[in-house]
């Protein structure tokens with residue numbers, strides 16, 4: 445099998461690359477990278493393998509230069525003779541930003557970029573187009589219940605962020621270009637950290653947990669279910685799915701009802717490691733606005749937030765500058781929004797067709813990564829969460 449992989453330098457794509465490279469069925473993995481030269485691209489790929497001491501085989505892993513933003517990406521790929529024998533396209537690259545300041549880029553990468561890849565892929569003798577979607581395309585109207593694969597894509601759904609909208613549109617676009625028997629859509633839930641006691645591949649969502657850990661007074665429902673899985677589980681499940689006898693086109697890659705956690709359970713795990721900080725206190729999500737006003741010195745004197753004076757004093761002491769707190773809460777805002785929704789993504793299809801076990805709940809597997817969480821610079825991460 446020859447695979448064309450996008451997003452190989454990312455959290456999920458990196459793990460997929462390493463996992464695929466260990467499968468005897470895989471001959472070549474061509475990786476699309478937005479590097480200036482083949483040498484730079486090769487260096488980036490080597491880093492993906494060296495992070496956890498995996499073996500990089502340059503006969504097997506082949507860098508291909510390209511950017512989802514390139515106008516001529518489809519033509520460049522079409523003219524690349526070595527790609528003619530690709531039988532699986534695995535599209536993991538995306539702009540995953542939740543910030544509305546990046547909406548244009550998000551749309552350009554996740555809709556425009558995907559379309560360019562599809563226009564090239566559809567003329568190959570393709571076995572499978574594997575798209576890494578996201579379970580969160582169900583949108584924000586669905587709350588506090590188990591969500592099933594067939595509920596999406598739904599054009600009527602409303603979204604917390606542009607990112608999930610573009611991923612939903614992406615699935616519809618794939619169906620316009622390819623027949624159903626060539627499409628495989630893997631929709632992971634929330635991917636955070638690694639369940640092995642090793643350096644997680646990327647701090648993206650860990651940043652939110654590290655920030656929550658520092659702040660301690662959190663405007664979110666602590667009992668909302670959180671469907672979180674580790675990146676190594678996501679990659680193992682997706683690769684197993686690629687080789688499995690499948691009965692469906694779309695699969696959640698998720699914790700499901702048995703593996704979901706809550707903010708409360710995560711906070712207990714954090715408290716037992718970081719035991720010299722104030723206790724966690726969860727307040728209503730609607731109080732996030734009061735927090736934001738407080739950071740701007742515009743909070744009305746009768747506001748409820750003042751009843752948490754000990755936390756406000758703790759924030760003052762820890763962060764000194766309210767501007768820093770403003771930055772942290774602005775970055776955290778969409779994450780709190782997702783946490784509030786209480787989505788649990790049914791994983792019956794995955795467990796049945798792949799025969800994989802459930803992932804351990806995040807409050808259990810994350811225990812092994814506390815030393816890495818401790819090292820996260822939350823202010824640096826807040827600039828581009």
Ligand SMILES: NC(=O)c1ccc[n+]([C@@H]2O[C@H](COP(=O)([O-])OP(=O)(O)OC[C@H]3O[C@@H](n4cnc5c(N)ncnc54)[C@H](OP(=O)(O)O)[C@@H]3O)[C@@H](O)[C@H]2O)c1
Pocket residue numbers: 450451452453454455456457476477478510511512513535536537538539540553557576577578579611631632633634635636646648649
């Ligand atoms: N992380 C999660 O919790 C999660 C959950 C559900 C679904 N997903 C899905 O999983 C996939 C991978 O996400 P991730 O978490 O691995 O994201 P990530 O860590 O941000 O990685 C994104 C990857 O896409 C590449 N990319 C971005 N823009 C590009 C462009 N214009 N041209 C070429 N490559 C570009 C990046 O390359 P550079 O290194 O050059 O920037 C990087 O390799 C996405 O499709 C996402 O929707 C993620």
